[in-house]
Amino acid sequence: MNWGTNMADQDKQLDQLFAQAREARDVFPDDLAVRIEIDAEAVRLARSARTSRRTWRQRIGVIGGWHGLGGLVAASAAGVWIGFSAPTFLPDPVDYFVSQEATYLMADLNLDENYLEDAE
């Protein structure tokens, strides 16, 4: 390749150098493509996690935020505790239902001494 001495030749030769550069344009390192795709996946997963956290924050917001959630948890825990370990000055709801059930069942059977004697 001789570098021309007039403008037209020089322009033509410069265009040839540009054409050679364009041929090399599509060369793209495979490892670079992998690095870029790993970055994309990391961004996508991070965004997905943020979206998930935002959804939970919105749900918690409906019941009054973290304070509301804390109150709800405390009230639930107190209810469970009272259910299993009622204070002495309150009637035991478990006994109440069991005794009522037992009374009802016994009355419903309508047992009397004669019935038992007949069975013997």
Added chain:
Amino acid sequence: MEDLTSYPNTAHGKSHAVPEPSDEELLGRFADGDAAAARLLTGRLGPRSYSVALRMLGNQAEAEDVTQEAMMRLWKMAPDWVPGQAQLSTWLYRVTLNLCVDLRRKKRPDALENVAEPEDGAASVVDRMQDAARKDALQAALEQLPDRQRQAVVLRHIEELSNPEIAGIMDISVEAVESLTARGKRSLTAILAGRRDELGYEHG
């Protein structure tokens, strides 16, 4: 005017019987959590960013880092992209060029360190050196241009973008693009002519 913005589909002459999603559509899919869209965008836009970065920096490792960073910014801004505001490729070229300028400001001056290694063969040492120098002649000349001229020349004559798109990327008028590319070509010609003897070109 020829649309050069949907590379590589139109540039490689693929059939348009089944319209492929635009870059902007793929970015929207990625923002919605579609991992496959990222792979397609990497294949379409990565080489364009890398090609420009390589010509602007003349260093493969730095060009790779710039391309990775430019694409990372693309992934991060995906949910905020407003369709129709600009071509996605325009945005990516602009980010890539800005990153290149930032890097050159930090590292200057080492632009000519990246001379290609000559391949082994029967050619003499002098022949191989001249061959490597010829291959790199354009790059060495490009690196002597001012940043804006080099950007305009690379985008116009290597990336083959239209003047209006280059104007959008560089945020200047079309006339300014024409002026920069014309001056850039004249400078390249002068630089290459001055290096004729050094490159072993015969007179005549």
